[in-house]
Amino acid sequence: MEKVIDRLIKFQQAVSKEHGGRNKFETMIGISEGYLSKMIKKDNPSVGSDIIEKVLNKFPLLNIDWLFTGRGDMIKPDNSLKTFIPDKLPKQLGRLYLAPIYNSLPVSAGKMELSTFEDEAPNGYAYTYMPNVKFFPVIGISFEPIIPAGYYIGVTRIDNINEWKRIDPEKIYLIITRDDRMMKRLRVDEENNDKLWCVSPNYPDFDIYKNDILEIYHVFFYGKMI
Incomplete structure (x- = not known):
């Protein structure tokens, strides 16, 4: 009869392509190296609630x-939750983060009605x-054609946002x-440093003033949800 430890091993194997082998999985969730291998060899293995909690903290998508x-x-x-691990994201070994969608x-x-992010509940992660x-x-x-409709950023x-020297005209911003x-x-106006020009491929350029900006984000990735 299949036990909890057997299914936990199945899950570890399922995520091994993205997160490495068994030892890396154990390190990621914060348990001692070799724990899973030792549990498999026991006659009546019992996975403690503390171990389950650690697994779920790192992998909330696990049912x-x-x-x-x-x-x-x-x-x-x-x-419930959505999985999205684009290959282009810079990797930090052994650590994953949940990002709201x-x-x-x-x-x-184009211009859209303002809605503050903090007032909205995420639809997933x-x-x-x-x-x-x-x-x-x-x-x-x-x-x-850079970012087509249907993509996610x-x-x-x-x-x-006052550090305008960081604004790069080659980058894309939200x-x-x-x-x-x-x-x-974005590019800074050549005659007025307080003015910025907003540029996109298929929408007329227009100017805004720096003090009109409440928040600014760097678009570092765009692609499809998988």
Whole structure:
């Protein structure tokens, strides 16, 4: 009869492509190296609740009902959490972060009604190798062919928005103003340092003033949800 430890090993094997072998899995969840191998060899292995808690803390997508009973799927249904591990993200060995996905707050290169992120509950979560990441779906064609509609963008907040020397005209930003949220490249006006020009491939350039910006995020990834 299959036991909890057997299903836990199955889960470890299922995620080994992304997270490495058994020893790396044990290190990631914070248990002693060799623990799983020792448990398999016991006649009546019993996985403690503290171990289960550590596994779920690192892998909240794991279906606890499946782990205990074998019923259902190994991974929770889509309406619980979503998995997204894009290869282009910089990797931090042995550490994963949960990033909120805001399907209810799509972005485009054009102006959109402002909605504060903190007021919205995430629609799901994604695994990333970077902390403090948020994901948003893209609508519209204003940034095609670079970022087509249906893609998701991953963003990190620029904490000090007054450090305008950090603005790179080759990078893409998610900008929150008093009236809008929009995805743009930025360049500083040549004659007025307090003015920025918002640029995107298929939308007319327009200017905004720096003090109109409430928050600014760097778009470091764009791609499809998997």
